[in-house]
Amino acid sequence: SMPPYNSTGTFESEIVEYGFIIENDEGQVIDEETALVKINDKNGVSDRTLDFLKLKKEDFKKAATTLEFYNVLKDALEKYNPIIMVWGLNDIQMLNKFYEINNFEPLTDRGSFINLMQLLKNYYGLKSDVGLFKALEYFDNTFDKEQVHDALTDASITSMVFHYFKDHANKK
Numbered sequence: 001s002m003p004p005y006n007s008t009g010t011f012e013s014e015i016v017e018y019g020f021i022i023e024n025d026e027g028q029v030i031d032e033e034t035a036l037v038k039i040n041d042k043n044g045v046s047d048r049t050l051d052f053l054k055l056k057k058e059d060f061k062k063a064a065t066t067l068e069f070y071n072v073l074k075d076a077l078e079k080y081n082p083i084i085m086v087w088g089l090n091d092i093q094m095l096n097k098f099y100e101i102n103n104f105e106p107l108t109d110r111g112s113f114i115n116l117m118q119l120l121k122n123y124y125g126l127k128s129d130v131g132l133f134k135a136l137e138y139f140d141n142t143f144d145k146e147q148v149h150d151a152l153t154d155a156s157i158t159s160m161v162f163h164y165f166k167d168h169a170n171k172k
Contacts, residue, residue, distance in 0.1 A: 001039055004046040014039040015098050016049060016060075018069055019151030021159055022080050031080065033072055034152035036063035040101060053149050066102045074107050084113045087132045087158050116162055123169065132157050139164035 001014045019034035036059060039045060045060055064072070076082070086092060092113050099106045120126070120135060130138075133147045136157055 001041070001045060002049045002052060004043075005048050012041075012101065013094065013097070014041065014101065015066075015069070015094055016045055017053070017151045018073075019153070019155045020076065021152070021155045022076060022082055023159065027163060031076065032152065032155070033076070034150075034155075035069070035072075036060055037069045038063045038065055040066070066098070066104075070098075070102070070104050070107075077107055084108065085116050085158055085162055086113050087115075087135075087154070087161075088117045088129065089115060116158060116165070120161075120165060123165075132161065135161045136164070139168070 001016045004011075015037050016039055017034070017036050020032065021029055022031040024030050036055075038060060044057060045055075050056060092108075092110065092115075095108060096106070098104070117130060117132075117135070120130065131147075132154060133143075136143050139161065
């Protein structure tokens with residue numbers, strides 16, 4: 001979530017959407033899940049967040065509760081024991097904050113994640129961060145879709161970048 005427009009008070013960002021794709025060792029999708037998540041803020045999701053995600057307040061009426069999201073994550077971790085691929089540190093930090101503000105026992109730790117952006121930066125000797133869609137364009141210059149802000153789409157693009165990178169690194 002993002003603070004409201006013209007925010008002057010304190011604001012604590014919360015997870016408003018999740019999306020994940022689970023693949024087997026051959027890279028075949030064996031599970032995927034996405035949903036909006038109700039936040040704790042009594043004012044609900046800010047107009048700024050809604051504008052950014054191109055959503056409406058009504059879209060959150062059937063959103064998962066924080067406990068439902070927690071249980072979906074817990075079930076997926078128990079069933080598949082995956083390594084969680086993320087792009088940057090934000091997902092890791094937000095998940096840690098999610099556990100804290102909801103008083104949930106953490107299901108993950110730093111070792112549960114691979115920061116794919118950092119891996120690419122190290123491999124290619126890059127000095128600055130690279131956006132997820134820019135990374136995909138590097139591997140697939142025919143990719144010209146407009147960037148959307150959707151958790152499942154981001155998970156799919158992260159998977160694509162991982163596979164392109166893995167193929168490229170294995171050829172060298």
